[in-house]
Amino acid sequence: MKRRQTMNNYNPYTRIQTYYSLLSLPEDDFDDNIEAFGISMSKIHTLTNIPLKIIRQDFLCIFQWYSSLSKKESLNLEHEIHLNDMSAEYEEINEQYNIDEIYEHILSGHFSDKFEELLMKGTLDDIPLYINTSIDTYEISLSPDVFSALQNIDDLSSDENFGPFRQFIQNSTYPYAIKDSYLAIHHYKHLDLNKTLSDIHAAIENGYYVNINYISQRGNLKQYHIHPVKITYDTDENLYSILYFENNQIESLRLDFIAHLNLDTRHHAPDNAEMEHKLCEIAPNVWGNLFHDAPKSVKVKFYKEGRVWEKVRRDLECRTNGKLYEKNGFLYYEDIVYGFSKFSNWIYGYGSSAIVIEPKWLRQRIIQSLQARKNAWEND
Numbered sequence: 001m002k003r004r005q006t007m008n009n010y011n012p013y014t015r016i017q018t019y020y021s022l023l024s025l026p027e028d029d030f031d032d033n034i035e036a037f038g039i040s041m042s043k044i045h046t047l048t049n050i051p052l053k054i055i056r057q058d059f060l061c062i063f064q065w066y067s068s069l070s071k072k073e074s075l076n077l078e079h080e081i082h083l084n085d086m087s088a089e090y091e092e093i094n095e096q097y098n099i100d101e102i103y104e105h106i107l108s109g110h111f112s113d114k115f116e117e118l119l120m121k122g123t124l125d126d127i128p129l130y131i132n133t134s135i136d137t138y139e140i141s142l143s144p145d146v147f148s149a150l151q152n153i154d155d156l157s158s159d160e161n162f163g164p165f166r167q168f169i170q171n172s173t174y175p176y177a178i179k180d181s182y183l184a185i186h187h188y189k190h191l192d193l194n195k196t197l198s199d200i201h202a203a204i205e206n207g208y209y210v211n212i213n214y215i216s217q218r219g220n221l222k223q224y225h226i227h228p229v230k231i232t233y234d235t236d237e238n239l240y241s242i243l244y245f246e247n248n249q250i251e252s253l254r255l256d257f258i259a260h261l262n263l264d265t266r267h268h269a270p271d272n273a274e275m276e277h278k279l280c281e282i283a284p285n286v287w288g289n290l291f292h293d294a295p296k297s298v299k300v301k302f303y304k305e306g307r308v309w310e311k312v313r314r315d316l317e318c319r320t321n322g323k324l325y326e327k328n329g330f331l332y333y334e335d336i337v338y339g340f341s342k343f344s345n346w347i348y349g350y351g352s353s354a355i356v357i358e359p360k361w362l363r364q365r366i367i368q369s370l371q372a373r374k375n376a377w378e379n380d
Helices: 012-023 027-032 041-048 052-069 088-097 099-107 113-121 144-157 163-170 193-206 273-285 308-315 340-348 360-379
Strands: 024-026 081-083 129-133 208-215 221-226 228-234 239-246 249-254 258-268 296-302 323-327 330-337 354-358
Touching (some): 012 024, 012 052, 041 052, 088 099, 193 208, 193 228, 193 258, 228 273, 273 330
Antiparallel strands (some): 081 129, 208 221, 208 258
């Protein structure tokens, strides 16, 4: 049975986490059936519905990274991805293209243009890939919710109010270990995230202010005294943000940039029904919590390829102000967008399956970007 894809194709961190989860397998299992061991790129495509072109590009980047790191004498790669050179698929292609020699060059720090050509043309799609781990473990990519639940188990195990549970956990050998990842570590380690969110929620419900010490991306410390009106969460990047009103504008602060936050219960914010109405009205149009960006009109059409339409509908199910309709064999999306940079990244994730109609300058930018890549490919 095929596993339905729930991840976002345009998030490379999530894709790579998924690849490593699928490819990791302990040595004991590896010894049982060495010829059939591993998962090919075509199989990954079947399991995840990620387009093969994207999978090939991702693995190209991974192998290029291996090659660049291999130039360092101190290199000791953990969980390195291998081609299964004992498989029938490998042996067949090796007879034609001498993959053994090409792959040796990669691991010695000399990336092969021929390997890139074979990979991107799909010649290597059916060769099994694997990660040969040295311990009896499987690696699983965790969603932020699952990661939070596992952290709560750890917290309960040290809480004296949960006596029997605490004793059970402390006497048990944990069947898992949590390794830092892009989604898991998104810079909340300095905060008690649950308490911070609780304090913000109390301020929203009761009209309180909060005092915030905020460290900008440039490292500058700034202090805010604001009344938060909403907590937003960006599932693509695991980012919480606080929304507040200032000078009749909707502003946002990222939680991962907050060094300290405390409630100010002495002051109460005045009602601002007009701004609250505006916030509710434009919220479905905002991408990446960028409420302060200037709005732009967009129109995109999508080809009916694979499960593209299904994914588009799933991605846009919360964009209730936009128009999504079928016409002449295409799926169209029209909307007013705040946070155009995030929207553009989303469009890029669909590759050639999406055609930008408006704005014309974005369509031209995409064409120029693809042409530049094509020229670079031909000149290499």
